[in-house]
Amino acid sequence: MKRYKLRIPAPAGRLETVIDDPENNRQGLLLVAHPHPLHGGSLDNKVVTTLAKAANEAGWVSVRPNFRGVGMSDGAFDAGMGETDDLLAVARFVEASYPGLPWALAGFSFGAFVQHRLRQELPAKRLILVAPAVTMYEFDAVPADTVVIFGEADELIPPPAIRLWAEKQQLTTKAIPDAGHFFHGKLKELKQAFLEACPC
Template identity: 55%
Template sequence: MKAHRLQIACPGASVETVVEDPGRELAGLALIAHPHPLHGGSLDNKVAYTLARAALARGYLAVRPNFRGVGASTGAYDYGIGEARDLVAVAEHLAAQFGYLPWTLLGFSFGAYVQHRVAREIEARRLVMVGPAVSMYDFGAPAVPTAIVHGEEDELIPLAAVRAYAEAHAVPLHTIPGAGHFFHGKLVPLRTLVEGLLEP
């Protein structure tokens, strides 16, 4: 596996991005969004890292940008709007280098909200939302085939709210018993579940 740390120019920001190559023929491209940047979220978040490991295990190029204002990314927090624009720009930049392989979008918490917006702007095979903050942001109907992974004991985003969203939009909901919002002690079952969702 090869890992590279890049600075990708986006409108209004320069986005620090870690790109990891599984070292074999690529099954696709995976864009991974971390949790809220004003609450400690970064590309090094353990859930974002776990999503990257799941993607790599399935042969995807794993792309983890830092949202604007985080790490070496410039710019300032923009309520998910500018962040989504940045991820679209990152996707367009990398797609040109990798033969326009299909994108899979993965996002955790606030990152799921950002990816929900990104899915309206780029051609993506699927969206996997982990712990999506549906009780905090206006998600609306998903634009691409979508799956949700949620902790049964999530203390920040009530499972009932996620279940209501999933039922309203016919989105498959996968729960992890005993898992809170940050999946403490549950990263292995999270990775296993997501790997299953990423099967071709």
């Protein structure tokens, strides 16, 4: 496994990004978006790192940017709009080094909102939304093969709201029993649900 720590050019300036590359027999590229920047979200979030490691074990290159204004990333919070543009710039930069590899997109909470917007501009084999903040942001329709993962004990985003949003679009859902919003003590179950959802 090789790790690259970069500051990638984006509309906000440069975004701090960690790329973990399994190097051998690469299967694809996973772009992971972290939770809310103004509430402690970063590329080091344990849900984000769990998803990235799971993808790496399956032969996928994981890409974890810090949103604008987080860590060493330039810029300031833009409620998901500018963040979407930034992630597209990161994806275009990264894919130049990995031509032909397919994308999968995963986002956690606020990151799920950003990724569902990015999916409208970036073709991907799969969109995976973890604890999507559907009661905090206006989500558009997503592709039919989108997978929604959430905890049945989520204390921030009501599980019935997530389930209803997904059911209206006939999306596949994976509910993790007794898991809260941040999946404390449930990362193993989260990893398993992600691997079942990911094309990796």
